[in-house]
Amino acid sequence: MSIAPPAGPGDPPPGPDTALDDLLGLLDLEPIERDIFRGESRPTIVPRVFGGQVAAQALVAAGRTVPAERGAHSLHAYFLRMGDPGAPIVYTVDRIRDGMSFTTRRVVAVQHGRPIFHLSASFQTYEEGLDHQAPMPSAPDPDSLPTAAEALPSYARHFTDPATAERLLEARAAVDLRYANPPPYATVGEVREPRSQVWFRTAGKLDDDPLLHVCLATYVSDMTLLDSVLLAHGRGGWAVGDVMGASLDHAMWFHRPFRADEWLLYDQESPSAAGGRGLGQARIWTRDGRLAITVIQEGVIRALG
Template identity: 80%
Template sequence: MSPDDSPDALEDLLDLLDLERIEEDIFRGPSRSAIVPRVFGGQVAAQALVAAGRTVAADRTAHSLHAYFLRAGDPDAPIVYTVDRIRDGRSFTSRRVVAIQHGQPIFHLSASFHTDEDGLEHQSEMPAVPDPETLPTAAESLPEYAGVVGQGVVDRLLKARAAVDLRYVDTPPYGSVGERREPRSRVWFRTAGKLTDDPLLHLCLATYVSDMTLLDPVLLAHGRGGWMTGDVVGASLDHAMWFHRPFRADEWLLYDQMSPTSHGGRGLGQARIFTRDGRLAVSVVQEGVIRVPHEPHDD
């Protein structure tokens, strides 16, 4: 995927998030295949947040979302999003969204929106990391791993992430298979092009990206390469985000991720997203199924 393809890829992603309103609180969104043959979880979460946000007054922005992935999405069928207007209070608005395919729920999300107000102020410090411009792009770094994961995987990954400029600060899990490392991974990301000033759009694009690498630290702790090397299989189970401060998804954001634990076929990822000038913008938590395939036994 060449840099010239990035603007078209971003436009395709924006089209993906531009849901069709088919009833007052019912929306329909297109699907597309992710790197694996199912709908990317970040796509469903972002589309659900779009649906919720389109039923909320413009002076209120999302401050949190909590979601569960129920079934694998079919990339060949559209997704219908039904919005339940739980509450419209003086300061907070609550929405519940169910994503449906083939008559069955595949995902549900609860989101809360808040009017801007003054309050107490403090935050964690942003970790010291290299500037994003000093790090290789995906197009520069991924081909180095073709001998490990295969050229086909590299090509699919470049295509799937063409709308986002995502740069690893540290070696990704598939670059150090067999080497147990600290369960921490940091990446810089931004969209591969400028966006409008719509705050909801920036929140939705950060939601989309947040599902890409959050379980990497679990893999690092065990020297596993993940689905790219076939030494684990897995999927997202649930996802939560808290939006603390305004940010733009078309400007560099640092995604600082870690994993405190994995057990019983599940791994937990926790993360903070900082703006380039050090403001803590988002907190993220996700649990996912992470299973080690059984080795074949000789009879």
């Protein structure tokens, strides 16, 4: 896994030279035994492993046991326990099925002798078939939107800790993520439609390996999906200290080829929040209008104060 510097007009700024390299290093798991891999973690802005990291690493582990010509088409995962960002994670892959067209893998992530995450993933040999999709929603051009570095200082007054904006920028330095409308922490106390749009791409060019692009999209998919739940209640999230939240489960379907180093529109909405849980569902589109991914996630969301 490697990257080349972005080139050409409109490409994302490189930012810290090591940000994307560090992320790719996290995804480059160490093989320990047949079907057993070890991944490192890194400090996060909350005292647990970022869910997108463990999901992406688990998908890497699964993909390492599958023939390259079979691409990931779906994953279903449960977050079982909070991960320790100061300790490595061991991923054990179970080769559930190797069929003529489909391959299925189950992955268990373990820390300190206990499972923290469970993933089932399916891979398919490409084939032609029926083809239709919903129309892409309207959204502002990503190049017209402020970068995180440009937008975050104006939201800092809402944060409980003045250093939060800086930590957010550091945590997301590997990804160029731009909100089409203000994030929840920018409009605390204002009840809004439970819908959010974000454009994203990696902050640098990537190799052509399709599994790498799928894993990076998986990583990013956990960053903002539950924003729409917060918008419906005027809550700002962990950054302003008015909710406690954590991902419970996560599902993704990969419909069409895409590149994670090119603009992708993450169109997110929340149909329901009840029982201390909130549901987010989303579609991810390429800039030229192809439906690439569908995502659904439920998380614990408990109001504080």
